[in-house]
Amino acid sequence: MTSQVSSEAGEALVGEQRSAPATPHHGTEKEVRRLDRVIIRFAGDSGDGMQLTGDRFTSETASFGNDLSTLPNFPAEIRAPAGTLPGVSSFQLHFADHDILTPGDAPNVLVAMNPAALKANIGDVPRGGEIIVNTDEFAKRAMAKVGYATSPLEDGSLDGYRVHPVPLTTLTLEALKEFGLSRKEAERSKNMFALGLLSWMYHRPTEGTETFLRQKFAKKPEIAEANVAAFRAGWNFGETTEDFAVSYEVAPATRAFPTGTYRNISGNLALSYGLVAAARQADLPLYLGSYPITPASDILHELSKHKNFGVRTFQAEDEIAGIGAALGAAFGGSLAVTTTSGPGVALKSETIGLAVSLELPLLIVDIQRGGPSTGLPTKTEQADLLQAMYGRNGEAPVPVVAPRTPADCFDAALDAARIALTYRTPVFLLSDGYLANGSEPWRVPDVEELPDLRTLFATGPNHTLADGTEVFWPYKRDPETLARPWAVPGTPGLEHRIGGIEKQDGTGNISYDPANHEFMVRTRQAKIDGIEVPDIEVDDPDGAGTLVLGWGSTYGPITAAVRRIRREGGPIAQAHLRHLNPFPKNLGEVLKRYEKVVIPEMNLGQLATLVRAKYLVDARSHTQVNGMPFKAEQLAAALKEVIDA
């Protein structure tokens, strides 16, 4: 019986036997089984190239047309001590012939490049799962380093699994012996051998990886060819070795996707593209002021590549200067952005308050990670919601927008820009480490379909004094949006001064008048409260009594858990928030429709706190703060408990 999970309910579906499709190397015909989904985890040392291996397998899988979802998981150290548990880096990929929502709870296949990788990951592999181990690394010392007194490959502790012992290092060296590389150099290609083997097992296309390797090592053609050779050797090893008797097919997810052109995209890339697109749609230059911080730096890297779009990226001396420069650029008429993670937001708080006071458009992108303080830089969390909502002195309301999937980061960026430009306000875009590094297929939008974000700069006087003089008042608001005019330097006749001291309504002059301050505080709040956001949609086909409400990156696991519950006949309603401030106008009414409301979050209940305070609803909180996304099965069990309670 195969261990490979097929249907989501967990029972295995054995496909009909078919002959293998044409491959570069025709060998003896082996059994081919069809599966509807597979979860693979590559695990090795942080120097073993597991992220690259996972990325390549993902690209192959994407171009094959499967739906997919990925979960990279790596230590904060660049090169943690070799062979240790903290140094293990892994990449999990879930792919299917239907639409899927998460990177999967438990891997069906674990590729363990060394004893540490086995030890760190074996707990997640269900009994019966397949494990491919690099036996070359299982020397006594390496095993002792992670606490294996006896070899797990020999002592029977892996009896419940289907273990494929493969001397990956030896085989790689053997395959590359003609290349005249040093042992160290040749060994580095063992990840490509593993990739080749897995590519054979799952009938992945190979051209993309070969092209990729030749491009990546264009300056070192011998290294490129060695990697290609290792990759092919891995494929051939699968094809010819009896140990691998079966290969698997996962058909393209044709029915899961609407018609269109697709690509694979990670959250940070989608967010970067969303910013470039927003600037184009607003017809404004994009300006990023940023300071490197995990897991947000990739946005700085990405945007710095697109100078031919007029994108200016400024790597500042610190987080404060990053947002300061962005605010300066906003004053000058750019679509201004700062990107950071939680600790950076803390440093930027005062400038965000200034932006609230100046009422200038500004995007603050927070790729949340585990906190407090430095916390878990490479792990995910949603614990900056209250910081985004309230982490400033004084009454300083800021809209908050949260993407729900990696690809959704594109649309969320456009939406955040719409709010910032329309209402002349700083806006928080709350992504997280899971969305940032995870990836999924994305239907590439037609540029013509993108929203029009153009806004008007002030060009002349907007107020007439009692004596008939025409003047410009920087704080005279649009009666609809309550936004103030955006008068950029260089506009004659509109010279004005703005600042962080309380301003007189209309004129913007310094004012310490108590009644004026009260009016301005309430007006700034009213402006944010009045931001137009779409109503929240509820998915409730069965008229359930329990509503699960989420926000941000928990969308995938929550939806997967809801599907499980419904498959078993349990009714449950689901709603997911993109706008955390202001909330959709219908949220209160939606919440009151349900007997029970449960809110899963990767924090200690921050949305639940907001919802309980605002709507006086007895929302239950289900929380997890282990640096990892929810697992669908565990979440389903927790939701079921609420339903049954």
Next chain:
Amino acid sequence: MPESRSDSLLHLVPKAEAEQSMKDFKSDQEVRWCPGCGDYAVLAAVQGFMPELGLAKENIVFVSGIGCSSRFPYYMNTYGMHSIHGRAPAIATGLATSRRDLSVWVVTGDGDALSIGGNHLIHALRRNVNLKILLFNNRIYGLTKGQYSPTSEVGKITKSTPMGSLDAPFNPVSLALGAEASFVARTVDSDRKHLTEVLRQASEHNGTALVEIYQNCNIFNDGAFEVLKDKDQAKEAVIRLTHGQPIRFGAENEKGVVRDPATGDLQVVTVTPENESRILVHDAHAATPTTAFALSRLADPDTLHQTPIGVFRSVDRPVYDTLMADQLETAVERHGKGDLGQLLAGNDTWTVVG
């Protein structure tokens, strides 16, 4: 085409269409510094100098931080931003690098620039962003009512240091030179002519110009610079630096600065026919900042005797904003103007047909 370094970046800023007067630069706001504050003199000097610069006033922006001097932008009838404590150089950097058609000025004080905002100041200087930074140094915290500042002399008795301050002060000119500044000058609030001449040179400079202005706080640190202002004392205390001129001072111009051949350091000597040829000729454009730094160390930090004023250093160095703009142009030359559709699709797509 990337500009050559020697072109003045002022040509990027539109000129005023009509002749301007000082009045054009006065805003309608009542000036609210303490009566007798040195800030009034600086404001008048700046407002008086602006018409000479002749730029369209809508293309001039004053950005400030927090402190007494940081109220400055409210009184200038240009664009302005009164920001938060210490951050003006960062905010101005974003404005200047995104809008090269603006003349961007930063107004700051010794606490704002050297204490809470020290980091932004040194990084603006090393980047050589096209900013003109006016650092009002009164050696005291005025707006918070009289605590010692990072330029106060050691042992300063203030409300927060009743037994005397403990920390050694910064010398702003030395600090700026150490931070790779391409233009560093010092002047005095009460010397309108000298202040204006320094502003003139600063405004013509490509890149960051740091102008330290000794400014009297008549409430909390009155007379801090009296020795430099009192006609008789000043002759002995002030060393006026003029590019290309021998560095001499004193009531009878009898003193001069020479280099000690043994140590390379500078020292003050009484000029004699024998040593006259050794008197240092000031070179603000020297390739290295070594001599400028040595000049910045001549003054006695306690008595302020032998305080050089004028332009210490003014050199051409690549300007950050120009380099940034050049990269954008180069990117378009190399890859063509960005095509959003192409960017979004990338190189690795597949098609799903219904």
